[in-house]
Amino acid sequence: MTVYPLTRASTLGIIGRFALALVAVVVIQGILSFRFKVFGYFDLPLIFSVYYGFTLGNPVASIVIGSSLGLMQDSLSGAVLGANGLSKTLISFFAATAGSKFAVDQPVTRAFALFLFTIGDGLLVTILGLMVGPASGAIYSGALGGWALSAMFNTLLGLVLFGYHDRSGNAAT
């Protein structure tokens, strides 16, 4: 197959921009969670995994994005390495599959998906943490409330960010 230098350069440029955006998402999440405690309830990597899953139309790229975001998230936290990675991989895959089969442009659909994905993410990461992490007598009764709150916050922020991205995307094209 003939590879044209210009095409290769532009592909590398796109990949580079994506990589920078992913790093920025994780760093911004870390900084905002530190400065504003309420941001601990948001999960920007999850929102972006879902968004790219829905809109990119390329499941492989979505899986790579979700997987990378999750792994970076794990590395910057004390969580089990791979827990968020696994969860975000699955979420981005399901989001990409849903994006190719259903109409996910409607805010209601997106809100519903974000809510469910956040709950699923919390559940999976907690289970993996309990399976792999040190034994603990910690009380997880408050966890469901935390996930629900987080799911609501993610849904609201996700809708705003999705709307903004869609508008800026349409303006660019």
Place this chain on the structure above:
Amino acid sequence: MSRIVSTTKKPTWIALAVALVIQTGLISIQARRRIDAGFVRVWVLDSLAPMEKLADRSTFGLSSVWDRYVALIGVHDENQRLKHQADDLQMQLQRNREDIVELQRLRTLLSLASSDRGKTVVARVIGRDPARSQTVTIDKGAAHGVKPDSAVITPAGVVGRVIHTSNFFAIVQLIVDSQSAVGVLLESTRRQGIVRGTGGRDLDLDYIDDDNDLKQGDAFLTSGLDRIYPKGLPVGVITTIGPRRGLLKTVQIRPSADLGRLEEVICIIEQTHVDVVDPGQGTSNP
């Protein structure tokens, strides 16, 4: 955004399988602890934390410009008031200096060890855990002598312990994390116990020799028995005492250090070994 439609399903399944195998492999080798997967964390932490530090410095710089040049309304009156306050404090400081000299003299007389906690390093908190567990990132790492299980404190009390280090950064598990436990002793009665994090704002009392004489406002100090935190550091104060659950009463403890507003922390990188047997323990117990 333009949609790039994939033509076949096969690469998707391969990509998914590869990603899942990598992530599951990472989880699995951590569970079996046969291979150290920490290098992945070290790489990513060393790559991302400088950006986090840069962003933190930028926001700090912006807020400092705001504080110094924009928010100066009413500063003159406040300045006058603070000058008076400074005079008072200067006098108080002088008195305190005299007290310290006296205290040192008495300590020497009583042959007590100094209150030095060992070799410490001051670190700045540059980020909070993006995955919602209770950890923070600090800007000191293995190159500064910080290692896993180093105790992290503030003058107000215990903050947590280091759980992961990279060369220049470290991740600190706060004492309120649900995986955290601290060996404590009750300041008033010297009874020993264990407090655990709940994942929320407070700590739970997990074990104590005898919980009959606990009351609100009682303070817990580190016992030093966990070999992580030096003895005698403030841990927290009892806020609520509930009914018994099993053998023990449900006791909630508010951490002494304000874990929601951490800016700078002290990392104890080398502890001076102290005798953890408490001299008052035998006398206070009935």
